[in-house]
Structure formats: structure tokens, C-alpha cells
Amino acid sequence: MTVSLSPTLLKTMVEWIDLHIGLKVSESRLNDFAKGICLAAADSGFDEPQEYVNELVRNEPKEHELGFLASYLTIGETYFFRDPLSFELLTNRVLPEVFLKSEPVTIWSAGCATGEEPYSIAISALSRLQEHERRRLSIIATDINPRYIDIARAGLYRRWSFREVPMFIKDRYFKLSADDRYRLSDNVKALVRFSYLNLVSDNYPSAYTGTLAVDVIFCRNVLIYFSPEHVSEVLSKFHRCLKDGGYLFLAPSEIPHPAPSNFRVINMDGAIVLRKEGGGDDQCSNLVQIVQSNFSYFGAAAHPHMKSFESLVEVNDASAEGSSSGDSSAGGLIENLRSTARMAEHGYQSTMAARTGEGLVGLDEDDPFFPPQMDIADMLSMAKRLYEKGNYQEVIDLVLEMPDLDQITLEDIFLLLVRSYANLGNLEAALDWSERLIGTQPINSRWYYLRATIQQELGEDGAATISLRQAIFLEPTAVLPHFALGNIHRQSGNQIEANRCFKRVIELLASIDGTSEIQDSDGLMAGQLMTIVKSLIDGGS
Numbered sequence: 057m058t059v060s061l062s063p064t065l066l067k068t069m070v071e072w073i074d075l076h077i078g079l080k081v082s083e084s085r086l087n088d089f090a091k092g093i094c095l096a097a098a099d100s101g102f103d104e105p106q107e108y109v110n111e112l113v114r115n116e117p118k119e120h121e122l123g124f125l126a127s128y129l130t131i132g133e134t135y136f137f138r139d140p141l142s143f144e145l146l147t148n149r150v151l152p153e154v155f156l157k158s159e160p161v162t163i164w165s166a167g168c169a170t171g172e173e174p175y176s177i178a179i180s181a182l183s184r185l186q187e188h189e190r191r192r193l194s195i196i197a198t199d200i201n202p203r204y205i206d207i208a209r210a211g212l213y214r215r216w217s218f219r220e221v222p223m224f225i226k227d228r229y230f231k232l233s234a235d236d237r238y239r240l241s242d243n244v245k246a247l248v249r250f251s252y253l254n255l256v257s258d259n260y261p262s263a264y265t266g267t268l269a270v271d272v273i274f275c276r277n278v279l280i281y282f283s284p285e286h287v288s289e290v291l292s293k294f295h296r297c298l299k300d301g302g303y304l305f306l307a308p309s310e311i312p313h314p315a316p317s318n319f320r321v322i323n324m325d326g327a328i329v330l331r332k333e334g335g336g337d338d339q340c341s342n343l344v345q346i347v348q349s350n351f352s353y354f355g356a357a358a359h360p361h362m363k364s365f366e367s368l369v370e371v372n373d374a375s376a377e378g379s380s381s382g383d384s385s386a387g388g389l390i391e392n393l394r395s396t397a398r399m400a401e402h403g404y405q406s407t408m409a410a411r412t413g414e415g416l417v418g419l420d421e422d423d424p425f426f427p428p429q430m431d432i433a434d435m436l437s438m439a440k441r442l443y444e445k446g447n448y449q450e451v452i453d454l455v456l457e458m459p460d461l462d463q464i465t466l467e468d469i470f471l472l473l474v475r476s477y478a479n480l481g482n483l484e485a486a487l488d489w490s491e492r493l494i495g496t497q498p499i500n501s502r503w504y505y506l507r508a509t510i511q512q513e514l515g516e517d518g519a520a521t522i523s524l525r526q527a528i529f530l531e532p533t534a535v536l537p538h539f540a541l542g543n544i545h546r547q548s549g550n551q552i553e554a555n556r557c558f559k560r561v562i563e564l565l566a567s568i569d570g571t572s573e574i575q576d577s578d579g580l581m582a583g584q585l586m587t588i589v590k591s592l593i594d595g596g597s
Contacts, residue, residue, distance in 0.1 A: 061090050061094070061105055061106070062106070065105075065106060066086065066089075066090055068109065069093055069109055069112075070086075070089070073125075075256075076117050076122060076254075076256065077126050077129075077200065077254070077256060078255065078256035078281070078282045078283065078290075079130070079281045079282065080282060080283035080286070089129065091498070091530070092128040093105055093108070093109065093128070094529065095128050095499075095526055095530075098525055098529065099124075099526070100124070112125075119200075119202060119252050122200055123199070123200045123201030123203065123204070123252075124203070126201055127203070127204075128498065134169045134170065134172045134277070135172050135216065135217045135218065135219045135221075136172045136176050136179075136217055136221050136225075137221055138176075138276070139276065139307065139327075141327035142276075142305050142327050142329075143177075143180050145329060146180055147183070147184050148184075149324060150272060150303055151184050151185065152184075154271045154272065155192070160194060161192055161193050161194070161271050162193075162196065162269065162271055163177055163193070163195045163270070163271060163272040163273075163274070164196050164266070164267060164270045164272070164273045165177060165195070165196070165197040165198070165248075165274045166198055166255060166274065166275040166294075167198070167275055167276075167277070167278035168197035168198060168204075168205075168208060168250070169199060169204050169208075170207045170208050170213075170217075171197065171204075171207065171208025171209075171211070171248070171250070172213070172217055173197075173274055174196075174197035174248045174274075175208075175240060175244055175245075175248060177274065178244045178247040178248055179225065181193055181195070182243070182244065182247070190247070193247065194249070194266070195247050196251070196266045196267070197248050197249070197250045197251075198250070198251050198252065198265070199250075199252070199253070200252070200253070200254045200255070205250045205251070205252060209250050211244075211245050212239055212240075213230075213237060213240070214236070214237055214485070215456045216456065216489075216492065226238060229244055235482070249266070253267075255290050260293055260297060261293060261296045269297075269299050270299065270302060271298070271299055271302050271303070272302060272303045272304075272305070273294055273302070274305045275290075275304070275305070275306060276306055276307040276310065277310070278310075279306065280307070287312060288316075291312065291319070292316075295318050295319065295332055300332060301331060301332060302331070303329050303330070303331055303332075304329065304331070304332070306330065308328060311330075315330075317333075318332065319331065319332060320332075320333045432458065432465055435458055436455075436465060436468055436469070439451050439454050439455050439469075440472070442454065443475070443476060446479075448475075448477075448479045449476075449480065451472055451473075451476045452476050452480075455469045455472055455473060466496050467493065467497060470489055470492050470493035470496060473486075474486050474489045474490045474493060474506060474510075477489060478513075483510055483513055486510050487510045487511065487514065490503065490506055490507040490510055493506070493507075494507065499530055500530070501526075501527040501528075501531035501534050501537070502527075502534075502576060504524070504526045504530065504537075505527045505536055505537050505540070506576070508520040508523035508524045508527065508537070508540060509540070512540070517544050517547075517548070520540075521541065524537045524540055524541040525541070528541070535561055535564050535565060535568075535574055535582075535585070536574060536575075536576060536577060538557050538560045538561045538564070539557070539558070539561050539585065539589065541557050542554045542555075542561065542592070545557060546592065555593050558589045558593050559593065562589055562590065565582050565585060565589070568582040569582060570583030571583065
């Protein structure tokens with residue numbers, strides 16, 4: 057398979073994507089865009105990306121095709137209670153105001169991804185509202201990706217979806233399953249109705265989609281992908297969807313400039329929200345664009361006292377008692393984050409200690425004490441040392457409590473999680489984290505090869521074959537994907553294809569020093585692999 061698009065086809069796809077999905081591709085991202093198209097083509101079963109592009113352009117796009125392609129061009133990363141100030145504003149200011157009205161209340165999560173945002177809205181509502189008020193509430197959630205919607209409806213989440221969410225919320229609204237996933241309670245799921253919606257389409261506002269007379273719209277980390285033209289169109293439609301005085305929540309980095317004249321921009325204790333002004337002209341007078349930071353435009357600073365997650369949800373006496381106990385579950389996660397036991401002897405406590413004056417105890421007797429305020433580099437170093445010692449569960453407990461990370465550190469963390477779960481035999485969890493690892497850098501051949509090894513262990517040779525082919529066209533000179541693909545063909549009885557793969561391996565190894573270690577091979581030398589491959593050609597064993 058070729059790994060590039062001709063300039064003509066690339067230009068065609070840029071225009072097609074802008075028309076049907078609204079994504080704006082900058083000149084600096086054209087290379088990544090082209091590789092994303094190639095990956096989508098391979099995952100769709102096309103031998104050449106040109107065939108995939110021609111098929112898309114010739115036919116009217118289907119819902120699943122648009123969502124599938126968008127997943128390769130955008131980042132679907134989200135988690136519960138992302139941007140906590142917004143949820144505090146919703147809980148303490150917006151909900152009480154809108155429920156003073158006698159009419160039903162509707163909240164819309166537009167671009168809901170895998171459901172963490174609308175479920176966070178539902179949990180906030182459950183904690184704040186009386187039973188008679190809950191019966192008046194309708195929460196709708198839409199996304200362009202049908203696969204995301206299926207995940208959201210299932211209500212099953214890995215630990216990464218929680219980040220710093222306190223334990224009392226997990227205990228109250230989720231149940232930990234045997235496969236290390238959290239199952240959302242039915243009373244929360246019942247509040248949210250999911251459906252497909254492309255924000256670039258003309259299918260809203262509409263009574264059919266439930267987007268008429270909406271009180272609150274959440275649309276965060278979506279508009280950053282759109283062109284100014286599409287941003288203006290979407291904001292205009294949102295204005296028509298909202299009731300007079302309705303609220304629009306955007307991500308802090310998405311506050312438009314210049315602000316549309318039919319919205320008022322409000323800063324409430326550091327949380328920025330747009331409020332619908334007037335019910336007449338809903339057209340934006342000029343094009344708007346998304347700026348990097350709302351504070352650079354509005355001149356406001358974040359509230360100096362960032363609220364804790366306890367302020368998002370009112371805790372009853374039973375919950376408060378559970379979260380203030382002296383164990384290592386809820387209290388430590390938000391308030392002290394303490395560690396009181398030695399790492400190696402007692403295992404790493406699930407509430408990461410990094411913010412007390414007590415410091416952290418080292419791994420061995422001669423290990424130095426970590427400083428009272430550990431930085432990310434210290435945490436990552438500790439996790440790697442735990443991994444080297446074979447303390448895989450402790451690695452998982454440690455890294456899952458880390459704060460938001462930069463792109464490079466995120467790859468290191470995800471890689472540790474993949475390998476730790478795999479070494480513990482939890483292959484489903486390892487596969488899940490390998491998908492997230494790919495999401496951090498979708499053009500890295502190594503991550504597709506890693507996913508393929510897990511899929512093989514799970515007996516999913518078909519999926520592993522796709523992953524290996526993706527790895528090969530991203531890095532044609534990578535040795536291990538060719539070798540693994542040859543083994544799959546050999547095991548299935550296709551010796552001709554197996555020999556073709558093995559001969560390619562020999563060609564690649566010919567230019568490598570026999571004493572050099574093959575990357576990601578756990579210490580296998582190039583000369584050793586050469587001997588193995590030669591023995592497998594023509595049906596050898």
C-alpha cells in the first residue's frame with residue numbers, strides 16, 4: 057500500500073472534509089492529515105488510499121463513514137468533570153436559575169464523544185435537584201461518531217476517564233467490574249439520550265433531534281477543529297436552538313473572537329460562558345475564529361482558588377463519612393494525597409502522595425527520599441523503576457493518579473500501562489490502553505505493532521493483521537511488523553505470503569549489524585532474528 061496521496065487527491069480530501077465534517081486543515085498539518093486518510097483507508101480494507109478517496113467522493117457519505125473518518129483526524133480524548141469550574145457554574149448558578157421556569161429544562165451535550173461530559177452533567181443534576189425537578193430535566197447528547205455513541209450508551213469506562221475524580225463519586229455512581237472497568241449506574245444513564253448528529257449538517261435546530269428550545273448547550277473542544285466559516289454557522293445555529301437567556305458552554309480555549317453580537321460573554325468566578333442575547337436576529341454579523349486562550353482576549357484571570365470536585369456535587373452525610381475516613385480511598389485523593397507505606401513492602405496506595413510535607417518513602421533502603429512536591433519527571437521515574445522490579449500493579453496505581461501530562465510524557469505513561477496490564481494477564485485492559493497510546497501519536501508505527509501483539513495474544517489474528525499492515529505502511533523498514541505478519545500467514549497455512557514477509561525481513565536485516573538489538577524485541581539481536589527467519593522460509597519450523 058502506498059503511504060501518500062497525490063497533491064490533487066490531497067486537495068480534494070481537504071475540501072471534502074471541510075464540506076462534510078467542517079474540519080479545517082492547515083498547511084502545517086497536511087502531512088499528518090494525509091497519513092490519517094491513509095490509516096482510515098487501511099482500516100477500511102482498501103489496498104490503496106486513492107481507492108478509498110475515490111469511493112468517498114463518488115458517493116453520498118454515510119453517517120458511519122463520516123464518524124469513522126473523523127476519529128482519525130481529531131482527538132476524542134475526554135474525561136469526567138473536565139474543566140471543573142464549568143460544572144460548578146452549572147451546578148450552583150445555572151441549574152437553579154433555569155429551574156425557576158415552569159417549562160421543561162433541556163441540556164444538550166454537542167460533540168459528546170464517549171459520554172463522559174453528558175454523564176458528568178447528569179451526575180451534577182442528580183446531586184443538585186429534587187426528585188420533582190429531575191422529572192422536568194432532559195439531557196440529550198450527540199456526536200458524529202456512531203462508535204463513540206455505542207461506547208457512551210454502554211456506560212463502561214476505564215480508570216483514565218476519571219483522572220482526579222474523587223472516590224465518593226466512583227463509589228456512588230459506578231461499580232467496578234471484574235475486567236477493571238467502571239459501570240455507570242442505571243439512574244444516571246437513564247437521564248441521557250444519545251443520538252447521531254453532524255454539527256455541519258442542517259439537521260438542527262429541530263424538534264426531531266430534540267435541539268429546539270434548549271436551556272443549556274455544552275460544546276467543548278469541538279470548535280477548535282472548525283474553520284471560521286463553520287464556527288460562525290454553528291454558533292448561529294446554537295443561538296436558534298437556545299431559549300432566550302440560554303447558556304452556551306465552550307472550552308476555555310474556544311471563546312470566539314470577535315464575540316458574536318447575539319451572545320453575551322460572561323466571566324463567573326473564572327468560568328467563561330456565553331449567554332443568548334435577544335430573540336431576533338440570530339445571524340453572526342461577521343466571521344469569528346477560535347483563539348488559544350479566553351484570558352488573552354478578555355483580560356480576566358482564572359479564579360485564584362480553584363474549586364475541588366467536592367464542590368461540584370453535594371455530598372450527603374453517608375458520602376461525606378466515606379470520603380473523610382482515614383483509609384487510602386477518597387480523602388487522600390483530593391485533600392492530602394498521602395502515602396504512608398513503603399512502596400515495595402506494602403504496594404503503592406491508590407491515592408498518590410505528592411503534596412504533603414511528609415514526602416515519599418523510597419523503593420529500597422538506599423533509595424533517596426523524594427521531595428515533598430514531586431514533579432511529573434519524578435513520578436515517571438518512579439513508575440519505570442517499579443516496572444523494572446516487576447511491580448506491575450503498583451505501576452498502574454501510580455500512573456493512573458497523575459495529573460494532565462504533556463504529549464511526550466503521555467506516551468510514556470500509556471506505554472507503561474499497556475505493558476503492565478499485559479504482564480498481569482489483563483489483555484483487554486492492555487488493548488484498551490494501546491488504543492489510547494495510538495491516539496497520542498497516530499503516525500507512530502511502534503504503537504500499531506504493540507497493539508498487534510496484544511491482538512494476537514487474544515486470538516484476534518484478523519485485527520492483528522490490519523494493525524501490522526498499518527505499522528508497515530507507516531514505517532516500511534520496520535523489521536518486527538514484517539516478521540509478525542509472516543508468522544500469522546504461516547500459522548494460517550499461507551506459506552507463500554509468509555515467505556514473502558520473511559524474505560523482506562532478511563532484506564532489512566542485511567543492512568543491520570548482527571549484534572544490534574532489534575527495537576521492541578525484548579533483547580533479540582539482529583543476527584539471532586536472521587537465523588530464526590531463515591529457518592522458517594519454505595515451511596521450516
